Amino acid sequence: MKPRDVRAAIMDELALAWLQVPGHAFVPWALAEAQGVNVLSVGRALVELREAGSVLLYRQEGDAMLVSVVLTPQGQAEWINDRAESCLPGVRVQQRLMYQLLQRQEHVSAATLEAFLGLPALRVRQLVLIMRSLGSVQAAVDAAGHFTEIRVRRSAEGIRLVGGA
Incomplete structure (x- = not known):
């Protein structure tokens, strides 16, 4: 899977979780497994999305391993314009x-x-x-x-x- 495809899969999952579509929640290792890529590929894609201003990454207090990810307003607009119709016919x-x-x-x-x-x-x-x-x-x-x-x-x-x- 190409890096842009991993980024698109992440954006889809984050957006569908934001919109509360049943069965969607962003879990990095579950996404990696579902897409057939390793977790490091998902991590790299998350960093690229953060650097592009599409997502915010933050750690939960007291848990060094758990990273939360949310779409920024810019990320929401990008997803809406590029992918919403294909994900929400x-x-x-x-x-x-x-x-x-x-x-x-x-x-x-x-x-x-x-x-x-x-x-x-x-x-x-x-x-x-x-x-x-x-x-x-x-x-x-x-x-x-x-x-x-x-x-x-x-x-x-x-x-x-x-x-x-």
Whole structure:
């Protein structure tokens, strides 16, 4: 497996874990095993991604071996533009439909989006996370962690969707 393929696999797994897709959590040795590469290849790829500004690496207090990895906002945007549609089929069309509703209303709740789009709560949450990461929408979060008052972010740049469209 080429180094860029290892980096892409890491970015996919991190993004899908960020979006809370069931069955996805970033575990370096599990990724290495699943991709048929050694853990050192995964480690090198993580360092390259960190140097590119795509991920943050940090150690847990008191555990010298456990390294946590998170996508940076830059890494999120890169993944969204390059890989989201292939990992989450239909996400681009769903974003457009969501944006159409948001243009007609001042703000909406996640439940309204679920009903309008005919999508489960998890997918609506993923869409809001993606569009918020791109700077396309703003959303308040209630005490339970649910998105409320989702609205279009008004800017001179216009709306950004998956793939930069």
